[in-house]
Amino acid sequence: MNGIIEPKKFYQINLNDPFFETLKEDYPEFEQWFKKKGDEIAQVFYNESDTLEAFLYMKTEIGPINDVQPILDGGLWLKVGTMKVNPHGTRLGERFIKKILDYAIVKDTLNIYVTVFEKHQKLVETFKKYGFKVSGKKISSAGEELVLTKNLKNTVNNTLQDYPLVISRNKAKHLLAIKPKYHTKLFPDSILKNESFDIISDVSHTNSIHKVYLSSMPGLASVKKGDLLVIYRTKTENTSAWYTSVATSICVIEEVRSPREFSSLELYMKYCKSYSVFNDSELLEYWYKKGRVYIIKMTYNIAFRKRLTRKKLVEEVGLNEKDYWGCISLSDQEFEKILTLGDVYESLVID
Known part of the structure; x- marks a missing residue:
């Protein structure tokens, strides 16, 4: 179904799509991780040629989150496991951030976190625009990533920083x-x-x-x-x-x-x-x-x-x-x- 963000199970998504090449380069274990997901759901967006333009995977976790520095507190967290959007002049990245925030609301999850390599500056800035803050770092075999967090209860009386509240x-x-x-x-x-x-x-x-x-x-x-x-x-x-x-x-x-x-x-x-x-x-x-x-x-x-x-x-x-x-x-x-x-x-x- 072209033109909309739609849910698909991992096994229904073509891992050989050229879209995934940069993720495979950034994360050595990406293919193994992807194949393990099987029946789990990701949000995807296809272009008119039926190839991927955007991919989003989220899951809830119970804190504390120990694999980041400093450790994130206990309680329920929404983790943005993987998010990639091909830059091509539309505001698709913004729409995916809206999906993340909507999902957190539906799941009654006040806290959200995502890890992003600092080199993906445009993505980092997009998250920051809507109230995500750099809260630490994550070091793994893939390298060092920024940890960005957002709390859906704290407001600063700024339309964008508070969004979607x-x-x-x-x-x-x-x-x-x-x-x-x-x-x-x-x-x-x-x-x-x-x-x-x-x-x-x-x-x-x-x-x-x-x-x-x-x-x-x-x-x-x-x-x-x-x-x-x-x-x-x-x-x-x-x-x-x-x-x-x-x-x-x-x-x-x-x-x-x-x-x-x-x-x-x-x-x-x-x-x-x-x-x-x-x-x-x-x-x-x-x-x-x-x-x-x-x-x-x-x-x-x-x-x-x-x-x-x-x-x-x-x-x-x-x-x-x-x-x-x-x-x-x-x-x-x-x-x-x-x-x-x-x-x-x-x-x-x-x-």
């Missing part, structure tokens, strides 16, 4: 409507059951933790950095909004900009293209559009386990059906109710 205290909340054709590409983990996997392709905005959305809706005038967004997918064509418009996920705003802030069209296009779903002609349309245009850059933090239909948002959350649901403010009580009905993992939201 959402701090809701003293933050404004809004519901933001997004059309179906953009929603699935922006939020691949929030795909609806009646949508096709085929439209999730390996492009930057799909794989990224960061998203950029452009709109001229008046309600966006009040949104600002740090605000929380409940993403609302508008109705499927030729259906009733009452049942097919749904709240699906939560994002945190990184910044709000306007096309007018960019000194050139080139800079504007560069900023928007990596993280947005709009094509060049759509971006140009916004560039030349008269009136206010809002460029919302946000992090994709939480996919609801249960989607909330418009019916449920009106009848159980208490939103006003007569309002224009483009971008509307939510009270703390409405937001909390949405979290509960969306069956969000409690550990993801800190009040």
Whole structure:
């Protein structure tokens, strides 16, 4: 199944794929280790030629972790056993880090660690960007590696360092409507059951933790950095909004900009293209559009386990059906109710 990160058992994965050559070079015992895994599960991503582009293996361990210096404390740890992503210009590495963090949340594991050779500087920097810290080293027959750790309880009030945690205290909340054709590409983990996997392709905005959305809706005038967004997918064509418009996920705003802030069209296009779903002609349309245009850059933090239909948002959350649901403010009580009905993992939201 091309275009998505999918689970596969080790025995189903071709160890002779050229993708594994560098891992075999870095770790002399890699082939032996790989063959022993057999029925265990790895997360993989294949390109259009059906060869590997990314590989991730995780497992839980009970501490103390004694083969690193200094020893990691007791308790439950998620170990990122192996992670490799071929660098090719998309944000696939970010998406795999999101998978790691999501897995830790599902497994109720507060502590995560990964060992990485210092020479893989780009990978190290990507981990650091999302709150992993160098906590020591591991020395083995393969050489010396950095030990990077992240705790999913400690927060520093920084959107990226705290990711995927959402701090809701003293933050404004809004519901933001997004059309179906953009929603699935922006939020691949929030795909609806009646949508096709085929439209999730390996492009930057799909794989990224960061998203950029452009709109001229008046309600966006009040949104600002740090605000929380409940993403609302508008109705499927030729259906009733009452049942097919749904709240699906939560994002945190990184910044709000306007096309007018960019000194050139080139800079504007560069900023928007990596993280947005709009094509060049759509971006140009916004560039030349008269009136206010809002460029919302946000992090994709939480996919609801249960989607909330418009019916449920009106009848159980208490939103006003007569309002224009483009971008509307939510009270703390409405937001909390949405979290509960969306069956969000409690550990993801800190009040």
